[in-house]
Amino acid sequence: MKNINLYQIFKTYSYSDFKKLFENAKTKDEQDFYMKLANLVLQKEQLRVISE
Numbered sequence: 001m002k003n004i005n006l007y008q009i010f011k012t013y014s015y016s017d018f019k020k021l022f023e024n025a026k027t028k029d030e031q032d033f034y035m036k037l038a039n040l041v042l043q044k045e046q047l048r049v050i051s052e
Contacts, residue, residue: 015041 018038025031 010037010040013037013041015045 022034
């Protein structure tokens, strides 16, 4: 298995990227997965704004 850094990949995606992936998901499970990742992006941004 290659040495894949999922966190680095995750950081390259924006909220709108995850929203598009959600809209194109084929299953409810896939939709849930992308929505959770989108929520993580939003939480990270909220923390950044709050700390300023």
